[in-house]
Amino acid sequence: MTATFQPHLRRDVAVVVPAAGAGVRLGGGQPKALRPLGGEPLLSRCCRNLAQAPSVGLIVIAAPKDSVEFVSSLVPSAHVVAGGATRQESVAAALAAVPAEFEIILVHDAARALTPPSLIEAVAAAVREGQEAVIPALAVVDTIKRVDEQGRVTATVDRAQLRAIQTPQGFRRGLLVKAHAAAADSHTDDAGMVEQLGAVVHTVPGHPHAFKITTPLDLVIAQALLEAGQCE
Ligand code: C5P
Numbered sequence: 001m002t003a004t005f006q007p008h009l010r011r012d013v014a015v016v017v018p019a020a021g022a023g024v025r026l027g028g029g030q031p032k033a034l035r036p037l038g039g040e041p042l043l044s045r046c047c048r049n050l051a052q053a054p055s056v057g058l059i060v061i062a063a064p065k066d067s068v069e070f071v072s073s074l075v076p077s078a079h080v081v082a083g084g085a086t087r088q089e090s091v092a093a094a095l096a097a098v099p100a101e102f103e104i105i106l107v108h109d110a111a112r113a114l115t116p117p118s119l120i121e122a123v124a125a126a127v128r129e130g131q132e133a134v135i136p137a138l139a140v141v142d143t144i145k146r147v148d149e150q151g152r153v154t155a156t157v158d159r160a161q162l163r164a165i166q167t168p169q170g171f172r173r174g175l176l177v178k179a180h181a182a183a184a185d186s187h188t189d190d191a192g193m194v195e196q197l198g199a200v201v202h203t204v205p206g207h208p209h210a211f212k213i214t215t216p217l218d219l220v221i222a223q224a225l226l227e228a229g230q231c232e
Contacts, residue, residue, distance in 0.1 A: 011057030019110035020083020
């Protein structure tokens with residue numbers, strides 16, 4: 001049988017993992033990325049899922065400043081840099097360490113530790129197929145309202161047009177670098193910076209397991225999913 005070239009099996013994607021957050025909302029007195037889930041830190045579980053995606057050729061982690069050595073020993077296959085004071089600064093620090101040969105870059109929160117490799121691959125594939133910016137999106141289930149400073153409702157937003165956005169977010173390298181260089185205010189995701197440049201950001205279907213582990217309840221849910229054998 002003749003071997004055929006399968007572009008999706010190229011390890012041509014670098015993933016930047018911001019993991020330098022304090023995790024105040026989660027509690028526990030240690031950086032969130034290092035909190036254990038099923039006996040394993042969130043960060044190493046997250047990186048295992050990334051490494052299982054056939055496209056991923058490099059992982060660069062932005063770690064808490066005083067945990068760079070520890071994180072290097074926890075995930076020896078990754079390159080580790082010191083993170084910054086905000087998520088945006090942490091992403092910028094890791095992005096600067098990605099070798100120029102990687103044209104496709106994914107940015108993925110360490111806190112989304114149960115993200116299935118299939119979602120990582122879907123985002124990478126969409127960028128490889130020609131979209132400059134790709135993000136996973138889920139429909140919003142709650143009714144969303146705007147409130148004023150006193151907590152009084154000022155508007156009900158049309159839910160049909162709303163999406164909750166996850167990571168990994170995938171970009172052509174040049175666009176992401178340009179967006180970080182141009183960003184003035186602080187953004188909670190990378191697609192926000194790219195939107196400010198006027199670039200089109202595409203969505204792919206998100207996955208419920210890619211939720212961000214933020215509160216103690218999220219840890220309970222994540223633990224239950226693992227125990228039920230629900231994760232890829
Ligand atoms: O704070 P938030 O939950 O939005 O953080 C999302 C991700 O960004 C987490 O994985 C966290 O570790 C990371 N982060 C970072 N550097 C910061 C703040 C957050 O890498 N200064």
